[in-house]
Every structure is written in C-alpha cells, then in structure tokens.
Amino acid sequence: MNGRTTPSQTVGPFFSIGFAWLERADLTTGASADKCVTICGRVMDGTAQPVPDALLEIWQADGTGRYALREETGARPEGHSFFGFGRVAVNEAGEFRLRTLRPGAGIGPDGAVCAPHLAISIFMRGLLKRLVTRMYFPGDPANDTDAVLSRVPARRRHTLVARLAETGEPGLVWDVHLQGDQETVFFDC
Amino acid sequence: MDRFAGYRKPAPGTQPEYLHPPYVSSLKRAPTQPLVALPETFSELTGPIFPKNLVDAKACDLTRQSNGPPLGERIVVGGQVRDEDGRPVRDSLIEIWQANAAGRYLHAGDQHDAPLDPNFLGVGQAFTNASGQYRFVTIRPGAYPWKNHPNAWRPQHIHFSLFGPAFATRLVTQMYFPGDPLLASDPIFNSVADEAARNSLVANFDWATTIPELALGFRFDIILRGPNATPMEP
Numbered sequence: 001m002n003g004r005t006t007p008s009q010t011v012g013p014f015f016s017i018g019f020a021w022l023e024r025a026d027l028t029t030g031a032s033a034d035k036c037v038t039i040c041g042r043v044m045d046g047t048a049q050p051v052p053d054a055l056l057e058i059w060q061a062d063g064t065g066r067y068a069l070r071e072e073t074g075a076r077p078e079g080h081s082f083f084g085f086g087r088v089a090v091n092e093a094g095e096f097r098l099r100t101l102r103p104g105a106g107i108g109p110d111g112a113v114c115a116p117h118l119a120i121s122i123f124m125r126g127l128l129k130r131l132v133t134r135m136y137f138p139g140d141p142a143n144d145t146d147a148v149l150s151r152v153p154a155r156r157r158h159t160l161v162a163r164l165a166e167t168g169e170p171g172l173v174w175d176v177h178l179q180g181d182q183e184t185v186f187f188d189c
Numbered sequence: 190m191d192r193f194a195g196y197r198k199p200a201p202g203t204q205p206e207y208l209h210p211p212y213v214s215s216l217k218r219a220p221t222q223p224l225v226a227l228p229e230t231f232s233e234l235t236g237p238i239f240p241k242n243l244v245d246a247k248a249c250d251l252t253r254q255s256n257g258p259p260l261g262e263r264i265v266v267g268g269q270v271r272d273e274d275g276r277p278v279r280d281s282l283i284e285i286w287q288a289n290a291a292g293r294y295l296h297a298g299d300q301h302d303a304p305l306d307p308n309f310l311g312v313g314q315a316f317t318n319a320s321g322q323y324r325f326v327t328i329r330p331g332a333y334p335w336k337n338h339p340n341a342w343r344p345q346h347i348h349f350s351l352f353g354p355a356f357a358t359r360l361v362t363q364m365y366f367p368g369d370p371l372l373a374s375d376p377i378f379n380s381v382a383d384e385a386a387r388n389s390l391v392a393n394f395d396w397a398t399t400i401p402e403l404a405l406g407f408r409f410d411i412i413l414r415g416p417n418a419t420p421m422e423p
Contacts, residue, residue, distance in 0.1 A: 002275050003412040005199045006389055007381040009363040010212075011348065014296040017312050018286025018348055022243075046217035053298075059236060059356045067235040085237035108230045119232040119356055126214030128205035128380050130359065132227070152225050179221050186220045187227035188198075189357055 008129035011055070015123065016089060019055060025088040027058065027100040035063055038171030039098045039135070039162060043090050043122070046179030050094025054124040054176075058086035058098065065106030065116070105142045115142035115149065117160075122176065132189040135174045136161045152185050159184045195229040196357040196414040197273060205380035212376040213337050229357065236355040239282045241316050249315035251287075251327040259309035261290025261328035263404040266364065266392065269321045270351065273415030277321025278358075284350040285313045285325060292331030301333050326404065332371055344371035344378065353413040364409045365391045 011019075028036045043051040061067050062082040082101055090096045106114045115136055122131040136143055138161055143149055149157055159182060162172035176184050207219035227233065252259055270278040288294050288311060291303040295311055309328060317323045330345050346363040353359065365372060372378050372391070381387040389412075398406025 003271070003273055003410075004203050004386060004389075005273060005414050006360060006362055006411045007204050007386050008360060009205070009348075009377055009380075009390065010214075011350075011361050012363075013298055014294040015286065015348065017294060017296050017310070018284050018350065021312070021314070022284070046221075051218070057359075059232060061231070067231055068238070083237065085239075106231060108228075109234070114230050114232070117232070121356075121359055123361060124218065126212070126216075126218035128207060128209060128212065128215060128377070130361065131207075131220065134232075147228055148230065151228070156222070178218050183220065183222050185222070186224050188224040189227050189233060 010125060010128050011123045013053060013125045015055065016053075019087065019089070022087055023089065024086045025096075025098050027060075027082070027084065027086045027098075029082075031063070031082065031101045035101055036099060037102045038169060039100065039174055040165065040168075040171060041096055041174040041176060042094045043096070043124075043176045044094060044178065044180075048180060051090065051124060051178070052092045052094055054090045054094065054122060056086075056088050056090075056096060056098075057121040057123070058084075058088070058100065059119045060084050060086075060100065060117070061103040061106050063101055063104045065104035065114070102137070105140075108147065110147075112147055113142050113145065115140050115146035117146075117148075131178075132187045133176070133184055134160050134187070138163055138172070148187075156183075156185050194417040195234065196355065197417055199414070200383070200386075202383035203381065203386035209376065209380040211338075212380060233357040234355050236352060236358065238354075239352070241280065244282070244314045244316060248313055249323075249325050251309065251311065251313045251325065253326075254310050255308040257308045259289065259306050259328050261306075261309075261331075263326065264329050265324060265326055265398050265400060265404045265406040266347065266409055267322065267324035267398050267406065268392075268408045268410040270317050270323065270353075270411045270413065271321050272353075272413050276415075277317070277319075278353055278413055279317055279319050279321050281317045281321075281354070282352050283315050283317065283323050285327075285347055287311045287327065287347040288330040288333055290328050290331050292333035303331065303333065329366070332369075337376060341374075342371050344369040344375050349409075349411065351411060351413065358413045360411070360413060362411070363390060366407070367391055367394055
C-alpha cells in the first residue's frame with residue numbers, strides 16, 4: 001500500500017516530558033579529551049529574544065568522517081563505539097551546551113570531500129516542522145570546497161560556521177537566529 | 190548503493206509551511222529567508238539506529254508506570270509505520286507524550302486549571318516490530334485551552350516522534366481522535382493544506398485493536414518518506 005508521508009506537527013510547549021529521557025548533551029563517551037570539543041550557543045527568535053523552549057538534535061560522523069551505520073557494528077576505527085546522536089534542550093536563557101567528538105571530513109555519495117560538520121534538527125513550539133541546519137568548524141580548509149556551504153549565499157555562510165569562544169571555557173560558540181539580519185541558514189532537507 | 194538513493198520530497202500541500210499566521214507562535218519563529226536546497230550527503234542518508242534495549246518493556250504501557258491505574262478512558266493506540274512505498278519501517282524508535290484525561294501535562298509550564306493525576310506520567314516509548322507494527326496502552330487525553338486566540342482549545346491529541354532509517358526521515362507529529370469537534374478550529378491541525386494528508390493525522394476507531402472488556406482501540410498508521418527509485422546521480 002503506497003501513501004504519502006504523514007504531515008509534521010509542532011512538538012508544542014511541553015515536549016520536554018517526551019524527550020528528556022533521551023537527552024544526550026555529551027557524545028564523547030570513550031573519546032580522548034584532545035579530540036573533543038565543547039560547543040555553546042543561544043537560540044534567538046524574531047524579536048531578538050532568547051527562545052527558552054528549543055531542542056537541538058545532533059547527528060554527526062566520527063573522527064574519521066564515518067557514520068555509525070547499522071551494518072558497521074563492533075569497534076570503530078578509533079577503537080571506541082562513537083554513536084553520533086545528541087539531543088540537548090536550551091535553558092531559560094535560550095542557551096545550550098554540547099560536548100562532542102570533533103568529526104572528521106567525510107566522503108559524500110558523489111565522492112567529494114564533505115567538510116566536518118554537525119547535522120542539526122531544531123524543534124520548538126511555533127515550528128510546525130523541524131528546522132534543519134548545520135554547524136561547521138571555523139578555519140577548516142575543507143569548508144572552502146564543501147558542496148553544501150557552496151550552495152549558501154556567501155553573505156549568509158558565516159551563520160553556519162561556529163566561532164572560537166573568546167571568554168569562558170575553551171571551545172566553540174554557535175548561535176541560532178530564527179529570524180532577523182543574522183538569520184541562520186536553514187535547509188530544505 | 191541503492192540504500193543511498195536519497196529520499197523523495199513530500200507532495201505539495203501535504204506538509205505544513207513554517208509560517209502559518211493562524212498559529213500565532215509561528216510568526217516569530219518561522220524562517221523568513223528562503224530555505225537552501227540540501228544535496229543529500231551521508232549526513233541525511235544515515236541516522237541513529239537505537240539499540241532495542243534502550244527502551245524498557247513497560248515503556249509502551251502508560252497505564253502501568255505508577256503505583257496505581259491512572260484515571261480516564263483506557264485505550265490502545267496501534268498501527269504500522271511504513272514508508273511511502275508501503276515497506277514496513279522495522280525496529281524503529283517511537284516516542285509519545287500527552288496530557289492526562291483532564292487535559293493537563295505533567296510539565297511545570299502547564300498552568301491549565303485541571304488536576305494532575307499522580308498515576309499518569311504521559312510519556313511512552315516503543316520500537317516497531319519486524320512488520321513495522323507498534324502498540325501503546327494509554328489513557329485518552331483530554332482537550333485543553335490555550336491562548337492562541339479567544340476561546341482556543343486544542344483537540345485531544347497524542348504527540349508522536351519517529352526517527353525512521355535516516356536523518357532525512359525524522360518526523361514529529363500529532364495523532365488526533367475521530368469525530369473531535371475541535372479539529373475544525375485548530376490552527377495546528379489545519380496548517381496542513383491538503384485535506385487527505387490532514388485527515389491522515391486522525392486515528393481510526395478499530396475493533397481489531399480493541400481489547401474486549403478492557404480498552405477501546407485506535408489505529409494510527411504513520412508513513413515516513415520513501416527512498417528515490419534510482420540511485421542519486423553523482
């Protein structure tokens with residue numbers, strides 16, 4: 001029986017009761033500290049106010065740019081079982097903090113190099129379907145030729161690239177702007 | 190490489206737009222810039238495959254998660270998850286959450302003047318089986334007021350979260366109940382322009398799902414995006 005994809009509906013204001021059990025803000029299980037990175041950021045709405053009820057889901061490759069495919073069971077190339085899934089909710093100030101393994105550059109289905117990135121879904125009240133975006137790493141040489149970044153208008157590309165934290169703990173900062181001058185690039189997935 | 194043929198886009202009108210002005214919360218949260226078309230890379234073609242032992246066997250029965258039975262009308266909600274080509278989506282994680290029978294969520298932000306039920310958490314998880322079938326036992330959720338417009342009430346609904354085989358197939362939706370008079374005025378339900386697609390969010394009362402002398406049954410089949418017929422061109 002064929003059919004059409006079931007429509008998306010918003011997660012509403014109370015999704016945390018359904019999603020909290022699988023919250024996973026630290027994806028680094030088993031990885032050595034020098035390969036890990038902390039990413040902090042804020043989610044802001046169209047009035048430049050922080051969004052206190054957003055949730056980010058992360059999907060990413062391991063340090064060698066490979067994904068935890070169903071067929072690939074057992075030891076990962078780096079000797080640990082990196083899973084690649086994260087789920088983190090923002091706090092009342094719209095802030096999130098994520099710790100993960102820095103992904104490696106990967107090879108795409110067309111054989112081209114994909115710059116290291118996190119694939120990100122964003123859910124919240126007011127979104128009838130998830131937002132899809134990506135976070136790239138500052139200064140990575142593969143960014144210049146990445147097939148996805150290349151499709152993004154140059155003046156908006158910076159919204160997808162994290163910046164180095166200037167204060168606080170070492171790491172990266174990546175903010176999400178739902179609207180406005182700095183509106184983050186969102187993808188038609 | 191058939192596995193990496195990519196996923197079809199939904200038919201026009203069968204998914205909501207981000208901006209749907211009758212749903213007031215969408216005004217300050219919907220993107221205003223055009224979306225950028227994403228070539229499918231392995232980031233979209235793969236996705237988390239959760240181990241089945243992640244979920245406790247009791248997690249699919251929301252009437253047995255506390256010391257006593259929750260108040261309300263006990264129901265079974267079951268169905269099949271399949272892709273657009275009718276292939277079962279097997280061993281796939283489903284999460285649900287909902288209000289209690291009085292229309293109140295166990296959430297600090299829910300200030301609706303309706304009682305909490307100490308025996309109802311309103312949260313469940315299950316995996317589909319080898320045929321893509323799933324089954325939850327729960328309580329029929331109550332309708333509740335919200336502030337979207339004067340005298341706004343959400344129709345009774347259960348939130349469903351599905352992953353499917355890939356990042357591209359992630360879906361969060363809501364299941365509604367047949368014959369609910371609140372559906373006609375609900376801006377979230379009516380954000381789906383295509384009538385047939387919209388009505389696919391309404392479960393069917395189903396004798397086969399009913400448990401005699403125990404619980405009425407509702408069938409809610411869920412369809413995830415289907416793979417493209419031909420492998421993606423380089």
